[in-house]
Amino acid sequence: MAETVPLFPLGTVLLPGALLPLHIFEPRYRQLTVDLVTGAVPGRSFGVIAVKQGLDEEEIHDIGCTALLQDARRLPDGRFDIFTRGKKRFRVLDIDNTTAPYLVGNVEWVPDEDVPAEQSMLLPVLARSAREAHRQYCCAAWQHGDWEEPKEDVDVAALAHLIASDCLLTLEDRQALLEERGPADRLRLVRTLLVREAAFLRTLRAVPVPLNQFAEKASRN
Numbered sequence: 001m002a003e004t005v006p007l008f009p010l011g012t013v014l015l016p017g018a019l020l021p022l023h024i025f026e027p028r029y030r031q032l033t034v035d036l037v038t039g040a041v042p043g044r045s046f047g048v049i050a051v052k053q054g055l056d057e058e059e060i061h062d063i064g065c066t067a068l069l070q071d072a073r074r075l076p077d078g079r080f081d082i083f084t085r086g087k088k089r090f091r092v093l094d095i096d097n098t099t100a101p102y103l104v105g106n107v108e109w110v111p112d113e114d115v116p117a118e119q120s121m122l123l124p125v126l127a128r129s130a131r132e133a134h135r136q137y138c139c140a141a142w143q144h145g146d147w148e149e150p151k152e153d154v155d156v157a158a159l160a161h162l163i164a165s166d167c168l169l170t171l172e173d174r175q176a177l178l179e180e181r182g183p184a185d186r187l188r189l190v191r192t193l194l195v196r197e198a199a200f201l202r203t204l205r206a207v208p209v210p211l212n213q214f215a216e217k218a219s220r221n
Contacts, residue, residue: 001108002093002106002107002108003106003107003108003109004096004104004105004106004107005045005046005047005066005090005104005105005107006032006035006036006041006046006047006100006102006103006104006105007046007047007049007060007064007092007095007102007103007104007105008029008032008046008047008048008049008067008102009049009050009051009060009103010048010049010050010051011050011051011171012048012050012171012174013048013050013061013065013171013174013175013177013178014048014064014065014067014084014086014178015065015086015161015162015164015165015174015177015178016065016086016087016088016089016158016161016178017085017086017158017161017162017165018085018086018161018162018165019083019084019085019086019165020048020067020083020084020085020086021081021082021083021084022081022082022084023079023080023081024079024080024081024082025079027101028101028102029102030078030079030080031100031101031102032046032100032101032102033069033072033080033082035100036069036072037069037072043068044068044069045066045067045068045069045087046066046067046069047064047065047066047067047090047092047105047107048064048065048066048067048086049061049064049092049105050064050171050174050175060092061175062091062092063089063090063091063092063110063175063178063179064089064090064092064178065086065087065088065089065090065178066086066087066088066090067084067085067086067087068084068085068086068087069082069083069084070083070084070085071083086161086165088109089109089110089111089178090105090107090108090109090110091107091108091109091110092105092106092107093105093106093107093108094106110181111181112157112181112182112183113181113182113183115182115183115184119184122184123156123183123184123187124156126156126184126187126188126191127156127159127187129187129191130159130160130163130187130190130191130194131149131150131159131163133190133191133194133195133198134149134150134163134167134190134194135149136194136195136198137167137194137195137197137198137201138166138167139198140198140201140202141167141168141197141198141201147166150162150163156183156187157183159187160177160180160183160186160187160189160190161177161178161186163190163194164177164190164193164194167193167194167197168197169193169197173193176189177189177190177193
């Protein structure tokens with residue numbers, strides 16, 4: 001069944017389980033934040049959808065991820081610093097730009113595909129391989145203490161999104177991970193991406209800035 005979700009187009013891809021801090025200053029998104037805090041928008045959730053090119057909101061991807069508002073801090077001038085976490089994947093069916101200052105999407109939820117029996121036994125092997133690729137990437141990219149390994153009890157269906165969330169992948173790569181509905185194929189994909197990126201980092205000997213230093217630049221609203 002289709003549902004309505006406020007939409008926040010961004011130049012990034014939010015993955016389920018990932019943290020996303022945003023600095024809110026544009027009036028329409030200030031209003032969205034007020035609506036989330038006051039309960040005018042139920043569930044304290046909105047949809048983050050990646051812009052395909054530039055900042056033209058008409059050129060957005062079809063599939064995005066809801067963000068659950070965890071904390072909102074209002075500043076003296078009316079701006080907000082908010083902290084959110086990715087939750088559920090959705091597909092935009094159509095967009096309403098008349099009922100609110102911000103875009104509202106008519107969406108359907110996009111669950112994972114069922115894992116075939118022949119693949120279910122491969123999941124632990126794929127998970128270990130993905131964890132090792134994540135370890136190699138982080139050792140090449142970050143300084144000691146700037147990252148940590150996922151806990152052992154993380155659901156294998158959620159693991160690919162979790163380990164990708166603290167890696168500097170391109171928007172296209174992150175969108176591909178978001179759209180991949182097969183848990184096994186998603187683990188294969190994230191391993192391939194992280195092995196590639198770790199090789200680049202070792203070759204170029206370039207170390208990115210830790211992700212938490214980009215927190216205030218996450219939103220260009």
